Amino acid sequence: MKKELKRSLLLALAVLLIGYGVCFSNEIQMNETIWFDYTCPEDTQTYDYASVVDFYRGKHPDSFRGGVFVGTNPHWPDSLFWSHTLPSEFLVPPCLITRAKLWIDAKAVNTENNTVEIQGTLDWESLNHFIHDNTIYDLTEVSEEGFWNQGSIYVIVRAGESLIRIDEAKLLLNYHCHHTDVEEEEFSSAIEGFSLSQNYPNPFNPETKISFSLPERASVSLAVYNVVGQKVRDLINATLPAGSYKVTWDGTDDQGNRLASGVYFCRLSARENTSTQKMILMK
Secondary structure, eight states, X not given: OHHHHHHHHHHHHHHHHHHHHHHHHSOEEEEEEEEEEEEOTTTOOEEEEEEEEEEEESSSGGGXXXXXXXXXXXXXXXXXXXXXXXXXXXXXXXSEEEEEEEEEEEESOOOSOOEEEETTBOOSOOOOSOSEEEEEEEOTTOOOTTTTOSSEEEEEEEOOSSOEEEEEEEEEEEEEOOOOHHHHHHHHHHHTTOEEOOOBSSSXXXXXXXXXXXXXXXXXXXXXXXXXXXXXXXXXXXXXXXXXXXXXXXXXXXXXXXXXXXEEEEEEEETTEEEEEEEEEOO
């Protein structure tokens, strides 16, 4: 009986190790999710915008729970590269960042030999020395020219130790595109008369009207996004003369499918100006 039990345990262990090896043999995968009005569980603060990147191995995020590994050990890559998408039409200035954080969830960090590069800048502190590590980089005061204006923020972690596990990374932003008095004078000719009105009716079913005004001829984008930041419908993508406009949205996506009830965001962009309104579709 003992021999049979021992044999069974050894067989189960072998199967587990084989499965474990197969999981690690798969390439590193990443999944980015965009959130608006995101409440971060780690600090309970609400952010206007968040890019959350999850790391995993296998064909699906649930295929292996435990992030990805980098290290000086020859079994792992020695670095990990990823990027965070920035908000559409985001430009600094004129947009003003009031709070920006990069949060990296890494584990098994036990030396200070690792290096972190954010958008080409190398002088960041290394990942913290904790078994359960949540390292936060404050990006609020970053002043390097062009840092925020590339459409995304890229990050590279280079391992200086045998093993680091990285599970998740979050770029968290609070910002607005109002200007100081000096900036208002400089941009007044560009922003005067630009407006996106609240859709009516709101909540709506089955359709709603969206009104906006342009002070001058401009290339215009009017689009609808869902609550996770995915564009679901392009309403306008054209050059329009100055004037007032009204567009009807029937609650469908670009393929003509009826969308589920919930909160959506209408975003108007023209030159350097953007404006967003929250819409509620009810059925």
